[in-house]
Amino acid sequence: MFNFLRLALTKLQTQISIILAVSVYARNRRASDSAFGSWEPVIQPLQLLFFLIVLRVGLKLVFKGGGLMTPQVGVITSDLFFNPILFLGTGISIVFLFRMIALKAINGLKLKAPLFYARISPLDIVLAEALNDVRALASMALIILSLTWFFTWSFRFDRPGLAISAYLLTVIMAVGFGICVLFVGQYLPALKRIVKRILQRIILWTSGVFFATFEVPAQLRQFVTWNPILHGVELFRYSINDSYPIPGISFTYLLTCSLLCASFALLLYRVNESMLLTSSDD
Amino acid sequence: MSTRLNAITGANVSLDVENVVLRCKRRETVFLTPPWTMSFRRGDHVAILSSSRRMRDVFIGSLYGLVAPVSGSIVSHGTVSWPVGLKGGLDGKLTLIQNLRFLAGVYEELLAPLNVERFLQTFLDLAGLSSGQMLKDLKSKDQKMFFAIASLAFSFDTFLVPTAQFLQGGVKDKLVQCIKAVFEDRIENRCMITSTTNKDFQKQYCNKGIVIDEAGAMAFQGDLNECYGWLEAASDSVSKEEDDSVDESVFLEELSNEDRDPELLDII
Numbered sequence: 001m002f003n004f005l006r007l008a009l010t011k012l013q014t015q016i017s018i019i020l021a022v023s024v025y026a027r028n029r030r031a032s033d034s035a036f037g038s039w040e041p042v043i044q045p046l047q048l049l050f051f052l053i054v055l056r057v058g059l060k061l062v063f064k065g066g067g068l069m070t071p072q073v074g075v076i077t078s079d080l081f082f083n084p085i086l087f088l089g090t091g092i093s094i095v096f097l098f099r100m101i102a103l104k105a106i107n108g109l110k111l112k113a114p115l116f117y118a119r120i121s122p123l124d125i126v127l128a129e130a131l132n133d134v135r136a137l138a139s140m141a142l143i144i145l146s147l148t149w150f151f152t153w154s155f156r157f158d159r160p161g162l163a164i165s166a167y168l169l170t171v172i173m174a175v176g177f178g179i180c181v182l183f184v185g186q187y188l189p190a191l192k193r194i195v196k197r198i199l200q201r202i203i204l205w206t207s208g209v210f211f212a213t214f215e216v217p218a219q220l221r222q223f224v225t226w227n228p229i230l231h232g233v234e235l236f237r238y239s240i241n242d243s244y245p246i247p248g249i250s251f252t253y254l255l256t257c258s259l260l261c262a263s264f265a266l267l268l269y270r271v272n273e274s275m276l277l278t279s280s281d282d
Numbered sequence: 283m284s285t286r287l288n289a290i291t292g293a294n295v296s297l298d299v300e301n302v303v304l305r306c307k308r309r310e311t312v313f314l315t316p317p318w319t320m321s322f323r324r325g326d327h328v329a330i331l332s333s334s335r336r337m338r339d340v341f342i343g344s345l346y347g348l349v350a351p352v353s354g355s356i357v358s359h360g361t362v363s364w365p366v367g368l369k370g371g372l373d374g375k376l377t378l379i380q381n382l383r384f385l386a387g388v389y390e391e392l393l394a395p396l397n398v399e400r401f402l403q404t405f406l407d408l409a410g411l412s413s414g415q416m417l418k419d420l421k422s423k424d425q426k427m428f429f430a431i432a433s434l435a436f437s438f439d440t441f442l443v444p445t446a447q448f449l450q451g452g453v454k455d456k457l458v459q460c461i462k463a464v465f466e467d468r469i470e471n472r473c474m475i476t477s478t479t480n481k482d483f484q485k486q487y488c489n490k491g492i493v494i495d496e497a498g499a500m501a502f503q504g505d506l507n508e509c510y511g512w513l514e515a516a517s518d519s520v521s522k523e524e525d526d527s528v529d530e531s532v533f534l535e536e537l538s539n540e541d542r543d544p545e546l547l548d549i550i
Contacts (some may be wrong), residue, residue, distance in 0.1 A: 014390065021387025029539070032375040078416065113539045116371035117364060117388055118347045
């Protein structure tokens, strides 16, 4: 029994070491191409965040004429719980995490050279790339949180455990979802293209980056809460400020979706490991 | 003649090849080899002798697992090195030390030197290179030297050596002497299988040989000198010296990195 446990632990340690080595390999490759070096993966989402903040503030000024930080009297909006930068930042760090990881899995492996080494399997590379995305977007989220705390002088992080769980479940769901779509896409190429378009374009506008679930009228809520990414985003916000209302949002739902996606993906991966080797770009 | 190189004697076996049939290509013709069965033991230093470079490389590739046999099985009892001296999964955009650290992470428990940076630096100082240089910026000769050094940082149970180019050099070439010393240390009491055509290397390091004829059948196996004698008697073309460079496409086909990642700003 102890021998089995020791063997399992050794194997796990080797596997983790391989994933870490591949993730550093991928990061270094990317850094060598960029003027920002290792900061490149953080700079890109920060650029996008800045653009979206400008867009949101601009639209607000145009339509309402209100100040950026002044909540409107008598109306409960997300501004009461989060300043707009933090609100957008938390949304982007989850939605983009899902989008980037899922797209990489759907597109198949771009990083194939490490497969020369018999110890490295395609799933190791997918997980290593996912780890890099987690590092980049979690760093971005932490930078925004730190800056917000610094400028508002109010430290708030009510449920760090929930934040980490929401993050990890989103990663598991993204990897699982990507592999499932890749597998089905072999038989239905159109599905793969449609999902990629949805992930690239529509997901930003439907996953709660710009709106809070409680702001959506109760009658319409059921049309958005089917989206598990929305649950990840809202739970992440709730973990920072637990007075933030999250009607219709459930941790169990996010957990179920993640585990289902991951389980199906592992089954499909077991059946056809080589599917990840076929890379494609539309 | 028995097709078994050695009787299987339990724990000493490093690699077992059982009824393996390989698909080989000669000019435009693709053919299947007759089934091969053999065992390689610890301490065996075996030279694969064949007039077809491709057949030798396919065999080395199949022992490593990069070339799938048509039928049969290859069972390794211990760790098998990637073909020594090949680029493998190393990336030109990475610096030398980044590439070596990557390998050290993947084969962590097989890493022989205690300090991988110092290990690399020892060789690079002799070659007049820096560990911070990008692999792609090196001359082809220096790249090959680095690939060999990277392989020799690990203690595998079986070493596969498709080329001996990295050991070619005069007695006064300190770098080559240093690489030789490490290579000898690594293969001591380990299994080593080579497909090089370099006779000096074969004579210096190999104690056994396997002759494969043009049809892909194992024609002879035994002591290296006996193999040479057999080849001389058969006046086979293997005895002629040929270029020792390896066709990496046998090992690396479809295993190259692509650069395009989905752009974040595609979303808008």
